[in-house]
Structures are given as structure tokens and as C-alpha cells.
Amino acid sequence: MVTLITGIGELVTNDPDADQLLGIMTDAAIVADDTTIHWVGRRADAPDADRRLDLAGRAVVPGFVDSHTHLVFGGDRAAEFAARMAGERYDGGGIASTVGATRAATDPELRRNLIAHLFELRMQGTTTVEVKSGYGLTVADEQRALAIAADLTSETTFLGAHVVPAGTARDDYVRLVTGDMLAACAPHARWIDVFCEPASPNAFDGDEARTILEAGRRAGLGLRVHGNQLSAGPGVQLAVELGAASVDHCTHLTDADVAALAGGDTVATLLPGAEFSTRSTYPDARRLIDAGVTVALATDCNPGTSYTSSMPFVLALAVREMGLTPAEALWAATAGAAASLQRTDIGRIVAGARADLAVLNAPSYLHLAYRPGVPIAHTVELAERA
Amino acid sequence: MVTLITGIGELVTNDPDADQLLGIMTDAAIVADDTTIHWVGRRADAPDADRRLDLAGRAVVPGFVDSHTHLVFGGDRAAEFAARMAGERYDGGGIASTVGATRAATDPELRRNLIAHLFELRMQGTTTVEVKSGYGLTVADEQRALAIAADLTSETTFLGAHVVPAGTARDDYVRLVTGDMLAACAPHARWIDVFCEPASPNAFDGDEARTILEAGRRAGLGLRVHGNQLSAGPGVQLAVELGAASVDHCTHLTDADVAALAGGDTVATLLPGAEFSTRSTYPDARRLIDAGVTVALATDCNPGTSYTSSMPFVLALAVREMGLTPAEALWAATAGAAASLQRTDIGRIVAGARADLAVLNAPSYLHLAYRPGVPIAHTVELAERA
Numbered sequence: 001m002v003t004l005i006t007g008i009g010e011l012v013t014n015d016p017d018a019d020q021l022l023g024i025m026t027d028a029a030i031v032a033d034d035t036t037i038h039w040v041g042r043r044a045d046a047p048d049a050d051r052r053l054d055l056a057g058r059a060v061v062p063g064f065v066d067s068h069t070h071l072v073f074g075g076d077r078a079a080e081f082a083a084r085m086a087g088e089r090y091d092g093g094g095i096a097s098t099v100g101a102t103r104a105a106t107d108p109e110l111r112r113n114l115i116a117h118l119f120e121l122r123m124q125g126t127t128t129v130e131v132k133s134g135y136g137l138t139v140a141d142e143q144r145a146l147a148i149a150a151d152l153t154s155e156t157t158f159l160g161a162h163v164v165p166a167g168t169a170r171d172d173y174v175r176l177v178t179g180d181m182l183a184a185c186a187p188h189a190r191w192i193d194v195f196c197e198p199a200s201p202n203a204f205d206g207d208e209a210r211t212i213l214e215a216g217r218r219a220g221l222g223l224r225v226h227g228n229q230l231s232a233g234p235g236v237q238l239a240v241e242l243g244a245a246s247v248d249h250c251t252h253l254t255d256a257d258v259a260a261l262a263g264g265d266t267v268a269t270l271l272p273g274a275e276f277s278t279r280s281t282y283p284d285a286r287r288l289i290d291a292g293v294t295v296a297l298a299t300d301c302n303p304g305t306s307y308t309s310s311m312p313f314v315l316a317l318a319v320r321e322m323g324l325t326p327a328e329a330l331w332a333a334t335a336g337a338a339a340s341l342q343r344t345d346i347g348r349i350v351a352g353a354r355a356d357l358a359v360l361n362a363p364s365y366l367h368l369a370y371r372p373g374v375p376i377a378h379t380v381e382l383a384e385r386a
Numbered sequence: 387m388v389t390l391i392t393g394i395g396e397l398v399t400n401d402p403d404a405d406q407l408l409g410i411m412t413d414a415a416i417v418a419d420d421t422t423i424h425w426v427g428r429r430a431d432a433p434d435a436d437r438r439l440d441l442a443g444r445a446v447v448p449g450f451v452d453s454h455t456h457l458v459f460g461g462d463r464a465a466e467f468a469a470r471m472a473g474e475r476y477d478g479g480g481i482a483s484t485v486g487a488t489r490a491a492t493d494p495e496l497r498r499n500l501i502a503h504l505f506e507l508r509m510q511g512t513t514t515v516e517v518k519s520g521y522g523l524t525v526a527d528e529q530r531a532l533a534i535a536a537d538l539t540s541e542t543t544f545l546g547a548h549v550v551p552a553g554t555a556r557d558d559y560v561r562l563v564t565g566d567m568l569a570a571c572a573p574h575a576r577w578i579d580v581f582c583e584p585a586s587p588n589a590f591d592g593d594e595a596r597t598i599l600e601a602g603r604r605a606g607l608g609l610r611v612h613g614n615q616l617s618a619g620p621g622v623q624l625a626v627e628l629g630a631a632s633v634d635h636c637t638h639l640t641d642a643d644v645a646a647l648a649g650g651d652t653v654a655t656l657l658p659g660a661e662f663s664t665r666s667t668y669p670d671a672r673r674l675i676d677a678g679v680t681v682a683l684a685t686d687c688n689p690g691t692s693y694t695s696s697m698p699f700v701l702a703l704a705v706r707e708m709g710l711t712p713a714e715a716l717w718a719a720t721a722g723a724a725a726s727l728q729r730t731d732i733g734r735i736v737a738g739a740r741a742d743l744a745v746l747n748a749p750s751y752l753h754l755a756y757r758p759g760v761p762i763a764h765t766v767e768l769a770e771r772a
Binding site (some may be wrong): 074078079081082085086120123124273276277279307308309310312313314316318320325326342363364366367369370371372373374 | 442447465467468471472506509542550589662663665693694695696698699700702705706711712749750752753755756758759760761
């Protein structure tokens with residue numbers, strides 16, 4: 001079933017060949033089946049199709065790419081959030097509480113919870129979701145988290161190196177992560193990630209992170225890094241040196257970090273939901289863009305530090321707090337995040353790309369930042385229904 | 387048709403007789419028809435009803451009371467927003483652009499736009515909406531704005547004194563507002579409001595504001611004031627002196643302003659959506675609460691400075707940026723805003739109050755701030771369908 005989509009008020013293509021960042025078209029139409037875009041062009045030139053969908057002047061943008069989430073978990077941490085808002089500081093310690101709840105959950109419970117969150121994301125315009133493990137921290141619990149995630153998304157990330165679990169010696173845990181746990185998890189994962197943060201007592205220092213990432217690479221996994229969230233640690237430069245696809249957070253950066261990112265191929269993925277919900281200073285996205293770094297935006301959706309699933313909210317924060325224009329923020333939440341996953345089949349609306357579209361209940365993409373908190377973005381569902 | 391609502395994970399009653407701010411109950415049930423709450427109590431003690439609604443563990447809170455909106459307008463100001471995010475400063479000048487678009491709109495266009503926005507608010511858990519005029523600024527345009535609004539909400543506010551329109555002498559305009567315009571508008575309005583802001587060249591100073599408010603009172607209208615948004619002007623103390631129901635914005639306050647609010651009966655309505663979307667400093671809600679002032683939260687929904695319709699977003703900002711606890715923020719967005727409208731039939735879930743309920747797709751009210759940007763709040767629709 002091929003659909004001709006018309007009545008598009010403003011089309012953001014992110015076409016890399018366009019003469020402006022977002023590749024905006026007016027009077028545009030799209031022809032797509034439920035998986036692939038066949039044609040994009042002027043409405044007057046559109047080929048015929050099996051059916052038509054008229055959007056009555058609404059804007060269409062690429063479906064959001066949420067390239068950083070932690071959605072295999074049990075329980076919630078609402079009480080910890082309330083305590084933090086009353087003045088407690090975040091140091092990564094609360095992760096242990098979610099580890100306990102996740103281990104205690106059954107497979108069907110974890111699966112149902114993940115599906116509920118993926119549905120929530122999709123209802124808000126997100127069409128690709130990366131999902132990390134990291135709340136199991138045993139071979140069996142990490143493996144099952146990734147098996148559950150891999151059944152629902154192709155972008156799965158092994159994050160056994162989230163924190164050193166209580167009662168385990170650091171060296172023993174690094175050996176486990178790079179040995180039996182990696183062997184059990186690699187078949188279910190595309191990526192490996194590590195929380196590189198010397199400022200957090202249970203996270204990993206630069207040497208440990210290097211050991212873990214190199215082991216992951218030998219096992220065939222692509223590299224991602226949690227770096228420089230709480231302090232200007234070694235994560236960013238390590239990520240660039242190892243050619244990681246993305247280094248995420250980038251909240252505290254030295255000039256040398258920015259220079260390294262500008263000189264390398266690693267995307268800087270910013271997660272302002274985490275700064276919002278931990279009342280921390282936001283990363284300086286403007287500085288990165290001005291240095292020529294490729295910037296992505298993602299939610300970091302997790303029950304501890306950033307329990308938002310809203311890419312439009314993240315985009316609005318990036319404009320309000322991080323110096324991005326609405327156009328740069330939208331690009332970062334779509335094409336930038338796609339780049340952080342080393343994908344060119346998503347994050348853009350061009351012939352041959354996936355038919356991952358978001359429609360806005362608004363005439364222009366500007367409304368994503370102009371209407372903060374308002375659920376104006378929805379996915380376009382093209383699949384045929386029986 | 388009377389409904390018994392069960393399966394409530396957590397019930398926020400705002401019962402003023404409870405021993406904690408939100409009057410939280412667990413194992414609670416509600417009996418209501420489509421307009422009025424009949425009974426609230428323990429599930430085990432619930433009387434029978436015509437039908438049952440099981441909420442499967444979701445939290446129920448009073449429907450949000452949005453006590454400050456400007457929803458009779460034409461056009462939008464997305465381009466002005468983008469320019470402001472690129473560094474331009476807000477001084478109130480953009481209002482003229484919405485005045486032009488509003489005057490150019492037909493009555494049905496204004497009505498349809500208002501209905502679309504009221505629907506959007508309702509879908510996000512808001513059950514009472516105050517609507518101001520203020521984009522007409524002629525006798526006929528202000529009157530029709532209020533007539534259109536009064537058909538859809540009982541909380542209508544005459545804001546002819548929004549700005550002095552271009553090409554009109556200040557004294558002439560104050561005479562018009564307090565004369566023919568007031569006479570034409572008062573039958574359609576419950577309240578009168580004035581933008582008292584000496585720092586904005588087209589807004590009104592303290593003497594003008596007093597003249598306008600006193601004329602409104604003589605015409606039978608209750609008093610509201612836009613005060614102290616851009617500078618520590620005379621608005622707050624004037625509002626308290628005249629016994630206004632509410633003074634709104636309160637962004638820049640002197641110690642004398644806080645003392646006046648603490649000693650009077652005027653509610654301080656805070657509108658952090660405006661600070662978010664004009665990149666301004668937030669009001670210090672903590673200071674007001676600690677001084678004993680009654681605080682309300684509202685969206686200020688308007689196409690220029692705060693085009694959010696999301697009370698949960700406003701609540702999350704109040705927690706992140708203004709020092710309120712999640713409980714204080716929810717109270718301000720419900721019972722506090724009801725107080726700013728001098729209503730006790732809304733903003734609380736007690737027998738005899740209006741059946742205005744919001745259900746959260748979450749087990750606790752804490753998730754309103756814990757899950758920023760996520761559309762978890764929805765109204766409970768109790769009306770019988772044919």
C-alpha cells in the first residue's frame with residue numbers, strides 16, 4: 001500500500017544536498033509505503049498512489065531519533081526526585097535502587113514496561129529509539145535486558161559498565177564486564193557503552209573505560225561513551241581517540257575536549273533532560289556548534305535523572321538553555337541523532353529513507369520550541385490495518 | 387448518571403480540612419455525576435452508583451485551573467519567538483502584531499481558534515480556563531472577543547488596557563477604556579485587568595492602572611492586574627491596596643511588595659511559561675510561599691510570550707526553577723489558581739465541588755514534575771454520551 005501525503009504546511013527534509021540546514025520545502029508531497037519513502041517533491045509533480053493522506057496544513061518533520069535511553073528497568077524513583085528537588089545532590093548513587101527493582105522484575109514485566117515507554121515515545125513523534133541495558137549488572141540480568149530490548153529495537157546498547165555493583169571489587173567487575181558478560185550480551189547488542197566519570201565513586205575511570213570499550217570493539221560492537229556529565233573527565237577525549245560513534249552528556253568540557261570533538265568523527269550527544277531533572281548547569285551547545293562539532297539531542301529517558309520521553313521538550317530546552325536555534329535543535333534531534341547512530345536511512349525525509357515521519361499539530365517546525373510542553377508532535381502511521 | 391470511580395492509585399483532594407497540603411488519600415473512591423462530586427472516601431465505604439470507572443492504579447488530582455490566558459487571538463508569532471531566541475529582547479512591542487491579526491480575523495475564525503486551544507488545554511488536564519480580551523483594543527473588537535469567550539467559559543476578563551494602541555494618545559485611550567469600551571465589555575466579563583508596567587512604553591503606569599481598575603470595579607467587575615513582569619513597578623502594591631483577586635507575573639518584587647502581598651488577600655499568580663519563552667529570570671516562588679503569600683500558577687497562554695497550554699509543564703518549571711516542592715506546585719496550579727478566581731467549587735476534590743478531575747498516566751502526582759514534557763495528564767470525562 002503506497003500513500004501520497006499532501007496538505008503539508010511545511011516539510012523539513014534534512015536533505016543533505018539542500019542549501020539550508022533543514023532542507024525546508026513548501027507545497028511539498030511525499031509518497032511512501034509503510035517502510036520506505038519512494039518520492040519527495042512538489043505537490044504538482046507527485047505521482048499517483050493507492051491512497052491519499054491530507055494533513056490540512058500541518059508541518060511534517062523527520063521522526064525524532066532518540067539515541068540515548070535506559071528503558072529496560074523496574075520501579076520508579078519519584079521519591080528520590082522529590083528529595084533532589086528539595087536540595088539533595090545527584091552523584092549517581094540512586095542507580096542501585098533501579099538495579100534492585102529491575103532484578104526483581106520478571107521478564108514479562110520488563111517487556112511490558114519497555115513497550116509502554118516505547119509507545120509513549122512513539123505517540124510524541126519519536127520513530128527510532130536506542131535502548132541501553134545497565135540496570136542488571138549480572139551476566140543473566142544484562143543478557144535478558146538486551147534480549148528484551150533487541151526484540152523491539154535494532155539500536156541496543158550493552159551498558160554493563162553503568163556502575164560497579166555494591167559488594168563487588170572494581171577489578172573483578174571490569175573483568176566480568178569484558179569477559180563472560182560481554183560474551184553473553186554481544187549477540188543482542190549493536191553498541192557498547194560505559195559511564196566514564198571519575199567524579200562518581202561507582203562509575204569508571206579513563207583506564208577502565210578504555211579496557212571496556214576495546215573489549216567491546218573486539219566483540220564486534222560499536223562504541224558509545226557516557227562522558228563529562230558531572231566533571232571534565234577523560235570520557236570525551238577517550239571517545240574521540242577510539243573513534244566512538246557518540247559521546248553523551250558533554251556537560252563539562254575543556255577547550256581541549258571541544259578541540260578533540262571538532263577534530264574527530266564522534267558526535268556530541270547532549271541530554272538536557274538530565275540537567276533539567278538534576279537541576280544542573282546545561283551543556284553549552286552553541287560552543288560545540290560554533291567549533292564545528294556534530295551535535296545530537298536525546299532524552300536520556302531513565303527513571304533516575306531524566307524521566308522525560310519527550311523529544312520536543314528536549315528540543316525546547318536546547319533552544320531556551322543551550323543557545324541553539326530552533327532549526328539547529330530540530331536537526332540535532334533528527335539528523336544529528338541519526339549520525340550518532342551512524343545511520344543515514346533515518347533522520348531525513350528523502351527518497352530511499354525509512355518512512356519515519358512526524359506530523360505537528362502546527363504549521364511550522366518552529367512550534368516545537370515555541371509551544372513548550374504541548375504535545376503537538378505525533379508519528380504518521382502508514383502501516384495498513386487489516 | 388452517577389459514576390463510582392475506583393482503582394485510584396493516589397487521590398489528591400486539596401481538602402482544606404486535611405492535615406497535609408494536598409489532602410492525599412489512598413484506597414480512595416469518588417462518586418460523581420457529570421457536574422458535581424457527591425462523595426469522596428475510602429473505597430470500602432463507597433456507595434453504589436449507576437456505573438463504575440476503574441482507573442487501574444492511576445493517580446487522580448483536581449483538574450488544573452488555568453487562571454491566566456489570552457486565547458482570543460488571530461495569527462501566531464513564531465518568527466518573533468525565533469528572533470527572540472536569537473537574542474532580541476522582549477519589551478511588549480510584539481502585541482501590536484497580534485492585535486492586527488485578531489482584528490483581521492472573522493468571528494468564526496476567532497471562535498474556532500479559541501475552541502481548538504480550549505480543547506488542547508482540556509486534553510492536558512485543565513478543566514477551568516480564564517480567558518482575557520486585549521488583542522482588539524477598539525470597542526467593537528474588545529466586545530466581540532469577550533462575547534466569544536463568554537460563550538465558552540465563565541471566567542472572562544476585560545483587558546482593553548493591555549497596551550495603548552499605536553496612533554492613540556494615552557489619555558484618550560484611558561478615557562475610552564474606562565468609558566465606552568468598559569460599558570460595551572462589562573456585560574460579557576467577570577473581571578477587569580490592566581498591564582501595569584512603566585518599563586514598557588505602551589503599557590500603563592500606576593496612576594492609569596488605578597483609574598482603569600476603579601472604573602472596572604464601579605462597573606461590577608472583579609480586579610486582576612498584570613504587575614511587576616519586567617520591573618519592580620507599582621502593580622503589586624496597587625493590586626493589594628485595591629483588593630484585587632490576583633496580581634499576575636510578580637517576577638520583580640521588592641521586599642515591600644512581598645510584605646504587601648503577605649499582608650493582603652491578593653493571590654500572586656506566577657507564569658513561568660513567560661520567563662521560559664522570553665528567556666527571563668524566573669520569579670522567586672519560594673520567597674513568596676515562605677512569606678505566607680498565596681501562590682497560583684497559570685500558563686499565560688498567548689501567541690507572543692508564552693505559547694504553552696500545558697499546566698504540567700508550568701508546574702515542572704515551578705519545581706525546577708522557582709523553588710517549589712512538587713506538592714506546592716500542584717496546589718498552586720489547582721487550589722491556588724482557584725483562589726485567584728475566588729472560587730472554592732474548583733481546585734479541590736470534595737463533596738459538593740465540581741466534578742473536575744484530572745487522571746494521570748502515573749501512580750503519583752509527583753510524576754507531573756518528575757516526567758517533564760510528557761503528556762501524562764488528561765481530564766476525566768464523566769458526561770453521558772448518547
